[in-house]
Each structure stands twice: as structure tokens, then as C-alpha cells.
Amino acid sequence: MKSLSKSLKKSYFIIILSFILLFIASLIVTGKYVIDINKIKLRDAMSFLDYEIGYEKGDKTPEIFTGNLVKTDFKKENISLKNMDLIISSKNQEYSERKGEIFRNITPDNKIKDLDIYEYLVLSKKIKANQGKILKVTLIKSLKKEKYLFIKIIEIFCAGLIVTIIISMIGIKYFLNKIKYQLNILENINETIDLNNLKSIKPKNQFIEFENICLSYEKMLQRLDEQNQKQIEFVNNASHELKTPIFIIGGYIDMMKRWGKNNKEILDESINSVEDEVKNMTELIEKLLFIAKNKEVKVEKKEIELSEIIMEILSKFKIIYPKIKVNFNPEYVLIESDEGLVKLLLKNLIENAIKYSNGNPVNIYLNQNENNNVILTIIDKGIGMDIAEQSHIFDRFYRVSKSRNKNIKGHGLGMTIVKKIKEILSIDLTIESKKNQGTKVKIIF
Ligand SMILES: Nc1ncnc2c1ncn2[C@@H]1O[C@H](COP(=O)(O)OP(=O)(O)O)[C@@H](O)[C@H]1O
Ligand SMILES: [Mg+2]
Incomplete structure (x- = not known):
């Protein structure tokens, strides 16, 4: 099992890591873009010079070395050149806008190189001037500003990251403490509450x-x-x-x-x-x-003959309640159910019909509906019940006003048993009753 604080810290570090990776990726993409743009500018400027020196103004080569041609013509005509430094040299002459040996020693292979880790981009090429004179032209583009900006962004990001980590660490600790406090309260509730001490839970909760x-x-x-x-x-x-x-x-x-x-x-x-x-x-x-018995009643379903069971119950009740007449026409009907439970169910329902029949005969009918379900109806014309009384008959020990059944023995448990069996066997059982008119119980097996 994982602990809350560990999981929280883990997700937090994953977030920070993804954030750093995202930042590095965007730096790389932007950096590459800046370098590529400048490479294109270098190439463009070099082509321009190639054309100007080779064809257009080749005969003015000496003016290149004085710098006049570069400043008045080249730099004005090509915007990219304005922001670049130029070194043009022949065997014995040189025009240079940049000092330093590293720029002078670049091989004129017409390939773009970087110096001092992308502080400069340089491109050097040999160009044939009009009179056949070979000039080495080197273009230097400084990326100092861009590099400075990048370093600043990285510095700001790192500082921001450290501050964020510190603040969120404190936040997480605070948050975890709060959660732990709440969990402690819950744990305490679990330990102190029992069935004799139920009402005392009302902790203050922030969440x-x-x-x-x-x-x-x-x-x-x-x-x-x-x-x-x-x-x-x-x-x-x-x-x-x-x-x-x-x-x-x-x-x-x-x-x-x-x-x-x-x-x-x-x-x-x-x-x-x-x-x-x-x-x-x-x-x-x-x-x-x-x-x-809590839900652990064993159910053993088999084919049982319903009339046989009813006759067996009636023969016993005839001895106990000899005065009450029960009308029943036995018919051969088979159902698939648990014999013991069906007997107990019917015994309770038929006994109630007899007990509360007020001396009137009880009628029991056995039918089958269109879906071939077996329907058993038990009807008495006895004391009946009103709606309010009916709503309680399944409660344990409930008996309708004791004075009314004063002479009728019972414990008020029969219908509780009926309800339990009805649920176990999933039987459809409905009761219709009217005070002083009687009761009709309908069971669909
Ligand atoms: N057929 C009926 N007619 C009138 N009242 C009934 C009938 N069946 C049950 N009752 C009422 O419901 C109550 C609960 O029934 P039951 O649980 O079988 O208990 P008991 O029969 O032991 O009193 C009975 O006391 C009676 O008041
Ligand atoms: Mg009863």
C-alpha cells in the first residue's frame, strides 16, 4: 500500500521534471531557430558579396581594401551585411572589421562554423575578383546578444524553479499536515465510537x-x-x-x-x-x-405438490380450530420450491385466515394464470384490517389492537416469518384487507 505523502511527493517531482524537460525542449527549438535564421543571413550576404566582388565591382578591388566600397556600397545595399563584420584579404592586402587571429585563420571552405560555443557564426570563402585576383572573404556574425539573452532566461528560470520548489515543498508539507490531522480525527472516531457512544462525533473539518x-x-x-x-x-x-x-x-x-x-x-x-x-x-x-437466522436459511428446491401440502395443513387446523369451515378444492398442481419453507409460509397465512375469520368460513383457491404461474388465494370474511394496521403486520411482535384479538392467541411473529420466506423464495405476495369485511392474500409462485 502506498502512503499519501509519498504518492504526493512522487507526482510533484514528476510535474517538476516534466516542467524542466519542457523548458529545455523549448530552449533547444528557439536556439536552433535563431542559429538557422542567422545561417541563412550569412549565406545570403555571402552570395551578395560573391556577385558584387566577382562581377559588378571587380575592377574596383583596391577600394575594397580602403573600406570605402564596403561602407558606401556593400553595407548599404545588403541589410544583413550591416550587422556582420567583414574581413577581406588578398596575398598582401587586408580589409578587416574584426581583430583577432581566430577570425583570420578560418579556412575558406564555404562552410558555416561556430566559434566560442555559438558566440560567433563565421563563413569564409575564396572569391575570384574580375582581374583574376583571388580574395578570401570572411563574414562574422556575432551572436553575443542572443547568447546573453538565453543565459539570462536560463538564470531566471532556474531561480524561479528553486523558489517554486521551496514554496511548493512548504505548501505540500502544510497540506499533508492538515490531511494527517483530519485522518487522525477519523482514526480517533473509529477508536472511540461504539454502539453505546454514538452521538458524539462532530469533528471540525476544513475539507x-x-x-x-x-x-x-x-x-x-x-x-x-x-x-x-x-x-x-x-x-x-x-x-x-x-x-x-x-x-x-x-x-x-x-x-x-x-x-x-x-x-x-x-x-x-x-x-x-x-x-x-x-x-x-x-x-x-x-x-x-x-x-x-440471518439470511442463512438453506433452500432446497424440488417439485412439490401444492394441494397435498395444503390438505396436510388443513387436517391439523381442523383439530385445533374445529369450528371454522375451510373450503378448498384440491387440484393436482406442481411447483418448484422448498417444501419446508412453503409449508411454513402457508401454515402461517392459513392460520391467520382461520384465527381472524370471526367464525366465517375461509376459502382457498388454486389457479394458474396465462403465464402458467400457480396462484393461491386465501380469503377470509373476518375482522380485516385498515391500511394503517396493514402497514405494520410484517413487523416483529406486531399485533393489531390487542383488545380486538384478545381471545386469539398469537405472538405477532407469523407475518414476520411470511415476509422472510417471501424474500428467500422470491414469491409475489399481496394482501388486500378491509376492516370488518375480511382479508384476501394472493400468492403467485
Ligand atoms: N387474515 C387476517 N385478518 C385480520 N388480521 C390479520 C390477518 N392476518 C394477520 N392479521 C393481523 O396481523 C397481526 C400479525 O399477524 P401475525 O404476525 O401472524 O401474528 P399473530 O397471528 O401471532 O398475532 C395479527 O395479530 C392480526 O392483528
Ligand atoms: Mg399469525
Whole structure:
């Protein structure tokens, strides 16, 4: 893993390096341009002299050595020549605008050379004057000014670069310190915050990015807090639900101890009640365990016959709720699903229809739609629910106003289980209900 400061420094040095390379490249291009331009001027001036000395004014050669011809004619006619120095020599005569041996010793090979590392450009050539006299003509173009300018530019650039490096080093250090400070705050938050200490994060942030991280931390912690609260509520409700049967069992044991030995009626009643409560508790614990299993319910899909399962459930409910009539026409329908989960789903839904049917018959229909999906509808004409009540039925331990179902046993966990199975098996389940009119549950497998 890379550290922030190292990465930042690396990118910074890459930027500086590219900057230097770019500068060097532009210096080379401009330098080459300046030299090329001057080379062209030298050539141009030399051709001019070649023509003038060789053809036009060859007979005036002596005047060249006095300098008159150079100053009055040549330099006025050719603008490039004005800024150049000229040395013209024959065997015994010389006209020279430049002192120094290095200029005099140039070989007249008609090639442009540089002296003192491009301080001068020189071009030397032998020119035949009109009377057959051979003259050595040397042209010197000084690049001193240009070179001086270049050196100045390089000096200014280097100074600027050093200043920039120093300032940005300080800037980077300052910036890194700020980031480190913010990261320390975040690290502290991680270490000090737990589910019992959620609300105390509000660090001062200079950077919007950190502010956003803190905000998302806060949101995450709030979510965790809510989940935690729900978990606590669940445990409280579960303990409360379990306390009731234990309390009742305790009561009956007490009764048996006191009167059970002599009174057979009391003994029988107590034993039956204890048995009931144990059943009740076992069921509750099974439900709690199913809900508590977090997404790790095993699903084993296979072909199952739906009517068979419904008949099996109904036969059990016939014993528990003998007064309620359930109408169902079994039809041979196969679905691909998990048998255990489908049984649990239907058991809860059919039991609710029976429990809250207010004594009216319950109807169960099995159909298939145009897409060949199996549709199961469970309809009761019982106490029903209004919209507000319906919105809560999937909540753990929720029961519609206790006074209404005072005599109907339940823990408010059945629909929570239904919801979980619906999600696991991706079943389409809709509930329509009207208060005092009844409830219709439609399941599409
Ligand atoms: N078919 C129904 N008709 C009327 N109310 C219902 C029906 N099904 C569920 N409910 C309401 O939803 C609540 C939650 O249902 P459920 O989770 O199965 O809990 P329980 O049946 O143990 O009370 C029930 O207490 C009841 O008030
Ligand atoms: Mg129920």
C-alpha cells in the first residue's frame, strides 16, 4: 500500500521534471531557430558579396581594401551585411572589421562554423575578383546578444524553479499536515465510537471531502444504532413472551404441589395446562429461531405438490380450530420450491385466515394464470384490517389492537416469518384487507 505523502511527493517531482524537460525542449527549438535564421543571413550576404566582388565591382578591388566600397556600397545595399563584420584579404592586402587571429585563420571552405560555443557564426570563402585576383572573404556574425539573452532566461528560470520548489515543498508539507490531522480525527472516531457512544462525533473539518466522510460515518452509525435498538427490542419482546408461559407453568406447579396430590381434577387440569404452555413455548422458540437466522436459511428446491401440502395443513387446523369451515378444492398442481419453507409460509397465512375469520368460513383457491404461474388465494370474511394496521403486520411482535384479538392467541411473529420466506423464495405476495369485511392474500409462485 502506498502512503499519501509519498504518492504526493512522487507526482510533484514528476510535474517538476516534466516542467524542466519542457523548458529545455523549448530552449533547444528557439536556439536552433535563431542559429538557422542567422545561417541563412550569412549565406545570403555571402552570395551578395560573391556577385558584387566577382562581377559588378571587380575592377574596383583596391577600394575594397580602403573600406570605402564596403561602407558606401556593400553595407548599404545588403541589410544583413550591416550587422556582420567583414574581413577581406588578398596575398598582401587586408580589409578587416574584426581583430583577432581566430577570425583570420578560418579556412575558406564555404562552410558555416561556430566559434566560442555559438558566440560567433563565421563563413569564409575564396572569391575570384574580375582581374583574376583571388580574395578570401570572411563574414562574422556575432551572436553575443542572443547568447546573453538565453543565459539570462536560463538564470531566471532556474531561480524561479528553486523558489517554486521551496514554496511548493512548504505548501505540500502544510497540506499533508492538515490531511494527517483530519485522518487522525477519523482514526480517533473509529477508536472511540461504539454502539453505546454514538452521538458524539462532530469533528471540525476544513475539507469538504472529510466532512462528507464524517457524514456518511454518522449515517452508518445511525443505521447501526437503529438496528441495535431493534435487536434490543426483539430480545425484550421475546423475553416478555417467554416469561408469560413460564409464569403460568410456575402457577400450575404451585397448584399441583398444594392440592394436586388429593384433587385429581386439579391435577389433570394442571397437567393439561402445563402441556399446552410447553407447546406454546416450543412454537414460540421455533419462530424466534427462524427469524433470528440471518439470511442463512438453506433452500432446497424440488417439485412439490401444492394441494397435498395444503390438505396436510388443513387436517391439523381442523383439530385445533374445529369450528371454522375451510373450503378448498384440491387440484393436482406442481411447483418448484422448498417444501419446508412453503409449508411454513402457508401454515402461517392459513392460520391467520382461520384465527381472524370471526367464525366465517375461509376459502382457498388454486389457479394458474396465462403465464402458467400457480396462484393461491386465501380469503377470509373476518375482522380485516385498515391500511394503517396493514402497514405494520410484517413487523416483529406486531399485533393489531390487542383488545380486538384478545381471545386469539398469537405472538405477532407469523407475518414476520411470511415476509422472510417471501424474500428467500422470491414469491409475489399481496394482501388486500378491509376492516370488518375480511382479508384476501394472493400468492403467485
Ligand atoms: N387474515 C387476517 N385478518 C385480520 N388480521 C390479520 C390477518 N392476518 C394477520 N392479521 C393481523 O396481523 C397481526 C400479525 O399477524 P401475525 O404476525 O401472524 O401474528 P399473530 O397471528 O401471532 O398475532 C395479527 O395479530 C392480526 O392483528
Ligand atoms: Mg399469525
